[in-house]
Amino acid sequence: MKLLEPGYIGKVRLKNRVVMSAMGPGALVQLDGSLSQRGIDYYVARAKGGVGLITTGSTRVTREFERVPTSPIQSTLMVDHKNYTRWVHELAAGVHDYGAKLAVQLTAGLGRALGKADLAKVRPIGPSPLPCLLDPKTLTHELTLGEIERILDAFEAAAEVLKLAQVDIVELNCHNGYLVDQFMTPLWNQRKDDYGGDLDNRLRFLVQIVGRLKKGLGREFPVAVKYALTHYHPGGREPEEGVEIARKLEAAGVDALTIDAGCRETFYWTLPSEFQPEAINLELAALVKQAVKIPVVTVGKMGNPRLAEQALREGKADFIAMGRGLLADPDWVNKVKGGRTEDIIPCVDCFEGCHRYIHEGKAITCAVNPATGNEREFALAPAAERKSVLVIGGGPGGMEAARVAALRGHRVQLWEKEGELGGNMRPGSGPEFKEIYRRLNDYLRHQLKKHGVEVALEQEATPERVKALGPDAVVVATGSTPVIPGIAGADRANVVTANDLLTGQAQAGATVVIIGGGVVGCETALYLAQLGKKVSIVELQAAAGGDMYYINRMHMMRLLAEAEIEILTRSKVSEIAEAGVVFSDAQGERRTLPADTVVLAVGFRPTTGLLQRLEGTVDELFPIGDCLGPRKVMEAMQEGYRVARLL
Structure with a gap:
């Protein structure tokens, strides 16, 4: 099986082709920037489960910029001092015990992608003074040449820490619209000096970081880069330039490339939503694979073993990276190896235990695997008394x-x-x-x-x-x-619940009005639109999809708009009549929406x-x-x- 064959990144031999991709572990990071024992257990469990390469979450090399020391949300891993050698070494030793290798992902910062709550506390940095995504009134500080040099120095100093800690590979975070990605992209880089303009200049910061890391780690030490081949955003990177970047990075001495897509404006590509297909970035990785000789890693909903194996056999990638799939099941590789794929716990792409928890300042976990992030405490033991x-x-x-x-x-x-x-x-x-x-x-x-x-x-x-x-x-x-709401006409023959519709116990006519715009109402609307129905949603709250996590909601709202589904918010239904659904809209005007079928999606009663x-x-x-x-x-x-x- 190709998936289980050894492979190389630089001169580092990996026992198989499965990589745990970088994900922030949230509050498993301590406030000083070191990894807690729970955090070490979390990563080591994936090594024990058979993964060939474990990659940490983004790790900062300097606290001079964009550092919020008292915020658990911004408590990211740090390697800006030799004192941090200890946590990295303990992690490396634990990972090595199971035959896996360790990569530490380094980041230069977030820039205009900083979270809104943190913008009031720190000064975001960037290649150019541009509005921040979540607070356009706040402009990024344009890094001076001296400040760029200090960041480069910090990368070189971090290299010494990682070398002492016996890390195997370094990966650079150059994706997701973060700082290095901003330097690489003319949409966000409007500099007129040697760091802006043509592609070579826009890559200069990244290439210099690679050079400083190689200087500190040694020329043979593998340095990988993770970046988006395309941003799927107007004015952002297109695949043609993404392939050219791959060629230039290979020439600059980069040892491997992890290919994803998207940016903060299109986050549901970087972190594929539940509405995205499997193997979402594989064809993008294949474009790069044709252009370079260094290893290419594909990432993005690769948790299906059959698709992962097929991707390798068809030569579209050299390695398969997974993030959330390994949160759901740390033993994914061992189960594949043992022919027990039916025992793999599937990730459902909900973001509830991973990204939501991190966003809320909690330790990472998983909706379908409560032991994630609690590997030691939640380990199952035989019952003392059989009941x-x-x-x-x-x-x-x-x-x-x-x-x-x-x-x-x-x-x-x-x-x-x-x-x-x-x-x-x-x-x-x-x-x-x-x-x-x-x-x-x-x-x-x-x-x-x-x-x-x-x-x-x-x-x-x-x-x-x-x-x-x-x-x-x-x-x-x-x-x-x-819930069946106390609305006049809710007992009419053309009124059904979303549950009855979705289980096939009821059928919808050509024109449908859905009462309730939460997750059930929105998903039912999209389902019906895909069947060719004309669909409207009437929602009491100020926005539809309010109970969805924002990444899935961002994508869902786009899909509903593309399907031309009418969404009427701040609207209260008063009656379901023969002529249709009668309601008061946001302006208080009484209106009627014609409907062959009315779908109730207003919640559940215990x-x-x-x-x-x-x-x-x-x-x-x-x-x-x-x-x-x-x-x-x-x-x-x-x-x-x-x-x-x-x-």
Whole structure:
């Protein structure tokens, strides 16, 4: 298998072709810029899982610019002093113990891409004085020649730290519209000196950084560059220039290239949203592969082993990099190696445990793998006492609770009142662009079967049946049902819930009005538009998609606009009449939208009846998931895992 064959970056031999791509670990970084023990455990777990090259999150080489020492959100890794040799060396030693190599990704800064909260505290830097993306009133400070020289000196000093720490490879962060990317791109670089103008001048800063690193590390030490072949943004880089950059970087002594796409304005390319296809940047990597002889790494939704292997066999890339896929399953490589691909936990591209948590100043974790970021604390141990456990409800939380309880040695039964497992994942995975949730459902079902969970479908739980079974512990995961609002006409024959529509229990006519513009309403609207329906959304709040994480929301809003879906916000529905949906718009004007079908997507109500009836009748009773209140997959699976690991 090509994926498992060794490969080289420079003279460094990697045991296979799988790379863990750089991701900020959030609050696993301590406020002084060193990596905590939890952070070391997090990276080492991926090395233990078989990954060939582990890459850290972006690491700063100087605190002179853009440093917010008291903010956990900006608490990025640091290597600006020899004192930091210790954390890097401890990480390198842990990674090396499992035969993997360590790359440290270095960054020069964020510039105009700084977060809005931090712009009030620091002065953003850049090649030119331009408006910051998230606060156009704030201009970046144009770096002077002296300041550029001090940044170059910092890279050379950092090289000494990394060399002492026995790091194997250095990668430069030159993507995502960050500082080096800004120097490389005429849209953001309007300098008139040797650092601006033609492509060679715009690459000068990067080429000089490579030179300083080689000076400090040695000419044979591998230095890689990660950059976007295209920004998918007006005025940004086009693929033709991206390929020319690859040629010039190879000539400058760069040892490998990681190819992605996008910038801060098109973040859903840099961090592909759940609405993007698999292997999203592979064809871009293939263009570079044809132009250079140094290794090319492709990144971007490469978690499907079949596609990863195919990419290597077709010569479109030399290495496969994954980020979120290895958060979901640190043992991805070992499972591929062992022929157990059905046991791989699939990443669902939700950003909830990774990017959202980092953005909120929390430690990185994963919606579908609660042990991520808690590798030592959340390690599963055999149960001290074997119990009989009943899980009521077969949604993601219930299945995860059953899986973990069975893994720990308990005797587990799962009762599901419907004829299929999955809960609200079933309608949620109805559209083709949500297919990944079908994979998660398949994974969980397989695990239940593999670990001997006794599953009973179409089994309605009652207190009497539970008492007759006599379990030691009961996990209640009875989920939630769609809210039917008290709107006149909500009982008309042409009114359906989004759940009924997405599971095929109802069909939509040619003209559809969706009441509710949250994530369910927006996804249902896109699904129907793709089927050729004319769709409108009526939303009470000031904006649609407010419950979506901003990267997915950014992409969803673009897709809805491209599909010509009308979105009416600050609008309150008063009646569903024969003529259509009657509502008051943002100006208070009473209007009617004609509709063949009206779809209700106004939230979910917890199913609490059984829980209330069981309270006081079972010694160990654990409610999880939607029965406690509306949950996303992340909360449901986290609660299921946490309860089951302590049973």
